[in-house]
Every structure is written in C-alpha cells, then in structure tokens.
Amino acid sequence: LAQLGARGELILLGRSGRMAKIGGRRFDLAEVEQALRKLPGVRDVFVTSTPADVLAAFVAGKVAPPAIRTALRGELADWKIPRRLIVLAEFPQTARGKTDTRRLLVLLNG
Numbered sequence: 001l002a003q004l005g006a007r008g009e010l011i012l013l014g015r016s017g018r019m020a021k022i023g024g025r026r027f028d029l030a031e032v033e034q035a036l037r038k039l040p041g042v043r044d045v046f047v048t049s050t051p052a053d054v055l056a057a058f059v060a061g062k063v064a065p066p067a068i069r070t071a072l073r074g075e076l077a078d079w080k081i082p083r084r085l086i087v088l089a090e091f092p093q094t095a096r097g098k099t100d101t102r103r104l105l106v107l108l109n110g
Contacts, residue, residue: 020055022049031057031076033045043059043060045057045060046099047082055084056084058107060088061089092104094103
C-alpha cells in the first residue's frame with residue numbers, strides 16, 4: 001500500500017489486506033496506523049482487533065493515551081479510534097530486528 005507525497009515521492013504505508021471488522025464495519029488497519037504515525041512522539045505502531053471486536057493499538061514512544069485519542073478525533077471516525085491503547089517505550093524485537101507482534105499480543109491478552 002503506497003501513496004504519492006507532496007513532492008511526487010512514493011510513500012510506503014504498509015501492506016494492504018489487513019482488514020478488520022468493528023461494529024459490523026470493515027476497514028483497513030493501515031489507515032489507523034498511518035494516523036497514529038503522524039502524531040508527535042510516536043516512533044512505531046501496531047494496530048489489531050481483538051476477538052471481541054475491540055480495536056487495540058500499541059504505540060512505541062512518549063505520548064499519553066488521552067492525547068492520542070484527542071489527536072485522532074480530527075483524523076478518524078470515532079469508531080476507528082482504538083479503545084485499547086498500550087504505550088511502550090520500545091517494541092519487543094525478533095532475532096531479525098522486526099517487531100515481535102506475538103509478544104505484543106501476549107501483552108494485550110495478558
């Protein structure tokens with residue numbers, strides 16, 4: 001998934017196809033991740049939905065959940081704003097240096 005920037009450069013937004021269904025509405029999780037990445041103090045994000053149809057977001061950086069929700073109100077529909085926000089200093093990494101999403105999901109469910 002990509003878009004053209006203001007100067008004609010190609011901006012990679014992530015992989016397409018990470019669809020979620022919240023409250024009977026389908027949308028791409030990359031849309032929420034992109035909005036979160038624009039916020040000051042945010043270094044990385046991972047957004048997922050839970051089996052209970054709750055949108056959850058992990059944010060790496062120095063930003064408070066209330067500030068995140070306030071900033072997202074101008075960017076996203078209310079139902080796309082994550083109900084669960086978990087802010088971490090750093091994301092856990094795999095041996096290959098990628099975000100360890102399995103460990104993040106353990107934090108969400110644990």
